[in-house]
Amino acid sequence: MRRLGRLYGRDTPAHLVAMLVTYAIAAYGIWAIFQGAEPWSVLLWLGGAIVLHDFVFLPLYTAAYRLARRAGGVEADRRRRVIALQHLAVPAMLAILLLLAALPLILELSTANYRPTTGMTQEPYLERWLAVTAALFVLSGVAYLIRVRGDHAKAEDASAG
Amino acid sequence: MASILSLGLGVLFTIEIVTGYLSYVAYAPTIGANDVAGGGPDEVLFGWTWFTEPAWLYGLNQSLHVLAGVAAIPILAAKLWVVMPKFYAWPPARSVADVLERGTYALLIGSSIFLVFTGLFNIAYWYPWSFGFVQAHFYAAWVFLGAFLGHLVIKFPVMRRAFRERGVLRPLREDLAATEPEPYDEDTSAPLEPDPPTISRRGLVGVVGGASAVMVGLIAGQSIGGWTRSTALLAPRGQDPAFPLSQGFQVNQTAAKAQITPDLVGDDWRLAVVGRERLELTRQELLAMPQHTEDIPIQCVEGWVSWQTWTGVRLRDLARMAGVTDPDELFVESVQPAGAFDDVVLRGSRATDPQSLLALKVNGEELSLDHGYPARIMIPASPGVHQTKWVGRLTWRPS
Incomplete structure (x- = not known):
């Protein structure tokens, strides 16, 4: 039993049970996908989701992170720069997530379906997204100023004390 | 972490x-x-x-x-x-x-x-x-x-x-x-x-x-409705009702998309009700029946909600007229020539709920073409696409 476990790579049978559950149910899902229309297209998009994340988004945000770290620069005022970067990165990240979540609306990608179905146009969404993005940067900037001022006050208190 | x-x-x-x-x-x-x-x-x-x-x-x-x-x-x-x-x-x-x-x-x-x-x-x-x-x-x-x-x-x-x-x-x-x-x-x-x-x-x-x-x-307002809809800036159904939406609320599929033409729902329109007996009713005849009013939201699978007040005939009354008191199923067919969900099978027990209506009016007004004139199904807690619009025939299947 222990030898089998070593051969498999885990001590407890729970792992093997979990694997069997996963592959059994997932296999049913994939089998069912193949009963329907365009199964390869579904699999392409399922796999494409991983490829897109691992080979497009991950390198992009890793690069952004590396760049930001380099800008973080000299150790002496590292904290201040890290904080400044945080206050730029957070609204930027949120704006990108919102863009992703409402992509077809903001870029008017689905007007051909949206308009006849709902009776509305997609025109307002780009402006709305830009306004939300601007508001996020402004709010983050205000929060930064408050935080930096708080730091200054603390530093002054420390020097006075 | x-x-x-x-x-x-x-x-x-x-x-x-x-x-x-x-x-x-x-x-x-x-x-x-x-x-x-x-x-x-x-x-x-x-x-x-x-x-x-x-x-x-x-x-x-x-x-x-x-x-x-x-x-x-x-x-x-x-x-x-x-x-x-x-x-x-x-x-x-x-x-x-x-x-x-x-x-x-x-x-x-x-x-x-x-x-x-x-x-x-x-x-x-x-x-x-x-x-x-x-x-x-x-x-x-x-x-x-x-x-x-x-x-x-x-x-x-x-x-x-x-x-x-x-x-x-x-x-x-x-x-x-x-x-x-x-x-x-x-x-x-x-x-x-x-x-x-x-x-x-x-x-x-x-x-x-x-x-x-x-x-x-930035999305939840389309579910909550009321004034919060205007806060749903990035929701597909988050647009201001002041926008020329038919009767001021969200349409789940326009009449144009379903290719509804005036002659399909004009004076010649009749509602066929089929059960043990078969009858045809004009809109005037439907309006002459006992009318009931219910607050029922349109609830879309896409996650938006729109509360409205509907007035019309109870579906259970129409079942009784067709000679069916305890139906197993109701088969609803729309006159729409195009678009999804032009027919649906509803469970008898849900269709005969006292709140379930064949709605003829909304908020006291005649239904607009986009909202299903001359008549649409309104059943509580039902997916929006099962609230069939432009209804042409109801077929009751006795149990």
Whole structure:
């Protein structure tokens, strides 16, 4: 039993049970996908989701992170720069997530379906997204100023004390 | 660090699985040609009768489904960011177990991203793929379900251990200066060579939670309705009712899209009611019957809700006129020549609920063409596409 476990790579049978559950149910899902229309297209998009994340988004945000770290620069005022970067990165990240979540609306990608179905146009969404993005940067900037001022006050208190 | 993100994601994904399942049941996929996912669903699992009380139940279910999916996006992104270094460990697998486990991560990550984004693109009516959305979303959810359950079995003990050793909230008390990377561990997501921290744990949890809250906040108004709809800036159905929408509220499918022409619903229109007897009713005759008024929301599978006050004839009265008192099913057919859901089979018990109407008016006005003139079905807690518009024939099947 222990030898089998070593051969498999885990001590407890729970792992093997979990694997069997996963592959059994997932296999049913994939089998069912193949009963329907365009199964390869579904699999392409399922796999494409991983490829897109691992080979497009991950390198992009890793690069952004590396760049930001380099800008973080000299150790002496590292904290201040890290904080400044945080206050730029957070609204930027949120704006990108919102863009992703409402992509077809903001870029008017689905007007051909949206308009006849709902009776509305997609025109307002780009402006709305830009306004939300601007508001996020402004709010983050205000929060930064408050935080930096708080730091200054603390530093002054420390020097006075 | 992954533990607290996993907890949030685990809760949200559980909501997705439960609400997704309930929504499928609400479509009554085991009767008639209602099954939009294909494949002949199981009678025991999916064949029970969905509720009519409370009247907003389906809307709540779908709002949760859409909003939990939106809220999951920042957490999923953060979690992938946190665990990614582990995926680049070398060698990538040291045993059969490792190889199998790797495969389940591919299924889990692929299906999560697929489900969230096919869902979001569907509610905005963007279909950049050639497969049918409902079927693909439904069966990809099975792939996800398997991978999620397996992942829980393996990782729940790891999460519990992390919480026991480090506490759930204790790591969140440290500020940036006090934040130390977790020591390397084979079973957790802690990386081998971490960079110096640029954000505290509470900072990360705050940013991720805040991002989820902002995203939900910019969409939730389409579910709540009223003045909050104008706060749903980035929701597909978040536009101001002042926009020239027919009768001031959201249309789930316009008359133009369904190719409804005036002659289809003009003076020659008759409602055929078929049961043990067969009769044809003009709109005047329907208006002369006892009228009932009910507040019932339109509740779309896409997660938007619109409360309106409907007036019309009780469906159970129409059943009785056709000589059927305890119908098993009601087959509803629209006169619409195009568009989805031109017919549907409803369960008899739901159709004969005292609140279930063949609505002729909304908010005291005649229905507009876009809202289903001359008559539409309104059943409490029902998916929007089952509230058939431009009804032409009702066929009662006695039990």
